[in-house]
Amino acid sequence: MSKSKVSIVKYEKPLESVRKLVELVNLFDEIPKDAKIFIKPNIVYWNRFSNFPKWGVITSSRVIEDVVVLLKERGIDDISIGEGIVTADIKDTETAADAFKKLGYNLLKERYGVKPINTFEHPFEKIDLGTGFKVNFSSVALAADVVIDIPVLKTHSQAVVTLGFKNLKGLINYASRKKFHSDDPVKDLHYNVAQLPNKLKKVLTIIDGIYTLERGPAIDGKAHRKNILVASADILSVDMVGSKLLGIEPDDVPHLVQAAKDRKRPMDLSDVEIVGEKLDDLASHHEWDFIYNDAGDLPLPLERIGVKGLKYHKYDSSLCTYCSGINGTLLLIIKGAWQSRKGKPFDNVEFLNGKLMEPTPGMNKTILIGQCQYNKNKDHPNIKEMIPIKGCPPSMDDVRHAFSQIGIELPASMFQNITKGGAGFLMAKYKGRPEFEESLFQIE
Numbered sequence: 001m002s003k004s005k006v007s008i009v010k011y012e013k014p015l016e017s018v019r020k021l022v023e024l025v026n027l028f029d030e031i032p033k034d035a036k037i038f039i040k041p042n043i044v045y046w047n048r049f050s051n052f053p054k055w056g057v058i059t060s061s062r063v064i065e066d067v068v069v070l071l072k073e074r075g076i077d078d079i080s081i082g083e084g085i086v087t088a089d090i091k092d093t094e095t096a097a098d099a100f101k102k103l104g105y106n107l108l109k110e111r112y113g114v115k116p117i118n119t120f121e122h123p124f125e126k127i128d129l130g131t132g133f134k135v136n137f138s139s140v141a142l143a144a145d146v147v148i149d150i151p152v153l154k155t156h157s158q159a160v161v162t163l164g165f166k167n168l169k170g171l172i173n174y175a176s177r178k179k180f181h182s183d184d185p186v187k188d189l190h191y192n193v194a195q196l197p198n199k200l201k202k203v204l205t206i207i208d209g210i211y212t213l214e215r216g217p218a219i220d221g222k223a224h225r226k227n228i229l230v231a232s233a234d235i236l237s238v239d240m241v242g243s244k245l246l247g248i249e250p251d252d253v254p255h256l257v258q259a260a261k262d263r264k265r266p267m268d269l270s271d272v273e274i275v276g277e278k279l280d281d282l283a284s285h286h287e288w289d290f291i292y293n294d295a296g297d298l299p300l301p302l303e304r305i306g307v308k309g310l311k312y313h314k315y316d317s318s319l320c321t322y323c324s325g326i327n328g329t330l331l332l333i334i335k336g337a338w339q340s341r342k343g344k345p346f347d348n349v350e351f352l353n354g355k356l357m358e359p360t361p362g363m364n365k366t367i368l369i370g371q372c373q374y375n376k377n378k379d380h381p382n383i384k385e386m387i388p389i390k391g392c393p394p395s396m397d398d399v400r401h402a403f404s405q406i407g408i409e410l411p412a413s414m415f416q417n418i419t420k421g422g423a424g425f426l427m428a429k430y431k432g433r434p435e436f437e438e439s440l441f442q443i444e
Contacts, residue, residue, distance in 0.1 A: 046098065
């Protein structure tokens, strides 16, 4: 049996490094000139009001342009680049437009004829991926002869890693993304992610590891300059290699285990040939999990500062993107409120999220975060006083009201400030570090 080839190279020089990566595995050699190409970067977050850390979070524009140039050299002209960026408002098209402009995708259009596509502004097609529900998948991607999947080399707090497979989740619509975070014990998030490439005609994967990210996938993770590029025509092989480069064994990644099972493949890389750099020379340990106390009912940083009278249970895979987006904000509010209380315990308050959690007996106040949690537990007999944060995504007004009911008053302007400029403070940890270059996310 022939082995799947995966190339690993060090990023050293614009264009030439990606050229070497691609040529080592003949990645583009079989693409006909008249093929329709869809490039799928990873833009997991965008804020059009302030600067924020893009390193390890967003696919670098440098790699995107290099891929486009290599395709154009082969006479391939029908090239689209698309993403469905998560926004609080489903009708928000300005955020994607701003991202495409600032990342240089509009210049790719002018220079090379590339078509930038906000997938939420284009049709979706209902397809059966075996997930138990029909998935609304980007029609543009389904029609492409080749999808070039360009994720970032990073970890994920629920999926362990987010590489080739997970990056394709950006090709489904809002409703399907929510359903992917299922409460089904078998067809859960991990199972569903493993099915994502199955209806695409051909997927070629290039992992952008110029920057890696631990405790990803978002801007609060910790980025590292690693200068690693990985590629393969086989999505499972490249993701297993990518996982090992992050210091994580592939069999510790549930969606890769499922994908290997589906394909009747081993997980020890025995059927994979790595060319270029040696994997062991570039692999380094990356944390992926956010640590909670032994009971799993309080993040360890909150326990360490002595928070009492409050349970904030650890998220599970049923917590979807739209509730997890406010999760960090809620924890920051709790931390600040605790510090101002000067050791006075909260009044036996419990926060629940996702689709699986149930109320603990004996709590005085139970905060249900998001519509799924509200629908599940609004009539639960263990709840003494229910405080709902409704909506999908949750309403900021309901967040303010909920915290008011547990004695934490928040100014009306707080969430507007967080939305418009709150991500900027995360830039501080990269200040004065020249290896973190903004220019890699621009087209010159």
